[in-house]
Amino acid sequence: MKSFLLDQIGLSHPRRFERTIAFLVACTLALVVGAVALRLIVKDEFHFNSPRFWYFSYLAGLLLLAVACARLPRLTMVLLSLAALEIGLGFGTALLYKLRLSSSETLFARDYVRPHYDWHPLLQVRQVPTAVARSTREVAHVNSERRRGRERDPQELKSKSVVALIGGSTTLDILSREGETWAEHLERLLGADRFAVINHGVSGYTTSEHVIQTAFYQDSFGVPANCAVYYIGWNDLRNAHVRDLDPAYATNHLVGQIDALDARRINGPALSVSPTLSFLAKLAILAFDTVRPPAPIHSDGGKGPDPALEKIYARNIATISAINRGRGIRTIWIGQVMNKASLKDDQMEGWLPFVRDSEIPTMIAWLNGILKREAERLGDTYIDVPADALAPEDFGDVGHFRPSGSRKFAEQIAPTVGRACDSTPAPR
Numbered sequence: 001m002k003s004f005l006l007d008q009i010g011l012s013h014p015r016r017f018e019r020t021i022a023f024l025v026a027c028t029l030a031l032v033v034g035a036v037a038l039r040l041i042v043k044d045e046f047h048f049n050s051p052r053f054w055y056f057s058y059l060a061g062l063l064l065l066a067v068a069c070a071r072l073p074r075l076t077m078v079l080l081s082l083a084a085l086e087i088g089l090g091f092g093t094a095l096l097y098k099l100r101l102s103s104s105e106t107l108f109a110r111d112y113v114r115p116h117y118d119w120h121p122l123l124q125v126r127q128v129p130t131a132v133a134r135s136t137r138e139v140a141h142v143n144s145e146r147r148r149g150r151e152r153d154p155q156e157l158k159s160k161s162v163v164a165l166i167g168g169s170t171t172l173d174i175l176s177r178e179g180e181t182w183a184e185h186l187e188r189l190l191g192a193d194r195f196a197v198i199n200h201g202v203s204g205y206t207t208s209e210h211v212i213q214t215a216f217y218q219d220s221f222g223v224p225a226n227c228a229v230y231y232i233g234w235n236d237l238r239n240a241h242v243r244d245l246d247p248a249y250a251t252n253h254l255v256g257q258i259d260a261l262d263a264r265r266i267n268g269p270a271l272s273v274s275p276t277l278s279f280l281a282k283l284a285i286l287a288f289d290t291v292r293p294p295a296p297i298h299s300d301g302g303k304g305p306d307p308a309l310e311k312i313y314a315r316n317i318a319t320i321s322a323i324n325r326g327r328g329i330r331t332i333w334i335g336q337v338m339n340k341a342s343l344k345d346d347q348m349e350g351w352l353p354f355v356r357d358s359e360i361p362t363m364i365a366w367l368n369g370i371l372k373r374e375a376e377r378l379g380d381t382y383i384d385v386p387a388d389a390l391a392p393e394d395f396g397d398v399g400h401f402r403p404s405g406s407r408k409f410a411e412q413i414a415p416t417v418g419r420a421c422d423s424t425p426a427p428r
Contacts, residue, residue, distance in 0.1 A: 019070040089275035107275035117261040125263040148199040157223040160196045167231035171201030175396040180403040185410035206235040207316035227421035233336030241354040243300040256294040299354045321378045331380040335368030339395035
């Protein structure tokens with residue numbers, strides 16, 4: 001066996017150093033892959049049977065096959081070149097994301113703790129029910145109505161005050177497991193025997209999507225809401241200082257959602273096993289897909305408050321409020337809460353292309369001021385969550401809550417929501 005192994009790597013007589021070089025290259029690449037995998041395991045970002053697991057398994061298979069084929073130097077070089085390409089594309093895009101030079105880990109297979117998404121003609125992306133997505137790690141369970149949370153009985157909802165929570169990923173609560181989201185904490189605090197809190201949050205949604213949600217998709221299992229709670233600000237800020245900003249964010253944000261959340265039919269977790277295959281799929285999208293990727297966006301050169309964004313934001317708030325008022329649904333607005341401790345440098349956060357980290361607290365305060373002003377003008381309820389209500393350790397990043405943050409946030413808003421959405425159901 002020993003002589004066979006030595007011969008396999010070219011160290012027996014006669015020496016075949018091309019095999020030795022191939023073996024050393026394979027070992028070097030394996031050390032890089034192993035080190036990254038170990039780091040992900042330590043950070044609890046690597047889980048069995050996830051897309052990320054299969055990506056690393058694929059890399060390990062390529063390297064083992066290269067060593068096994070060492071007697072065929074040309075084939076070995078092809079396999080090692082492919083492995084290096086897969087590693088470079090995958091780890092490279094992850095590095096760009098970490099350095100905030102990209103808004104997503106485009107070619108790095110993620111551990112899909114977030115829901116899966118597919119394309120929707122109005123909203124661009126929508127969540128896929130967990131049973132359909134066949135998730136192996138149901139951190140975010142999506143029911144048959146494409147909303148996070150358990151299935152609901154329409155007869156049960158008719159006897160309760162239904163509260164619709166509408167917002168982006170901070171409402172979806174992507175860092176909290178089932179039972180730990182602020183939607184679930186809120187329902188328990190209000191009283192699950194009298195209230196049903198339905199989580200309509202979707203990653204990336206702005207007030208443009210919320211207008212559509214409110215107009216067409218606000219009912220839950222056929223039962224209308226008694227009141228609607230909107231937690232907004234961060235995603236709309238993505239459109240600050242965009243040159244020639246579309247009134248519906250259609251040309252930059254909306255179309256960008258499709259690729260940010262892997263909602264195309266020829267993309268997604270299956271292709272993410274191979275970054276090279278994902279890259280080729282993106283080239284095919286550029287050539288053939290009807291829904292085009294977003295064109296590069298440019299800044300208008302402004303700093304601070306953006307009058308164009310303010311006009312759109314205020315208009316969307318008024319539109320949502322008017323729709324709810326016409327249906328007898330009470331509207332509650334909550335301004336975005338951010339982790340100021342992580343926003344002290346002058347880097348650009350990938351999600352916000354033209355707003356520096358150090359500017360985010362000021363810009364969010366500006367949007368929250370607009371929201372409060374419009375809520376008072378419209379006769380709606382506004383909840384101002386104190387900046388010191390949550391500590392830095394209650395956040396997992398710039399704005400997403402850890403479970404402790406979700407609990408504290410629910411405790412802050414529960415009294416006002418309870419008063420505004422009393423337990424007497426509106427006429428159905």
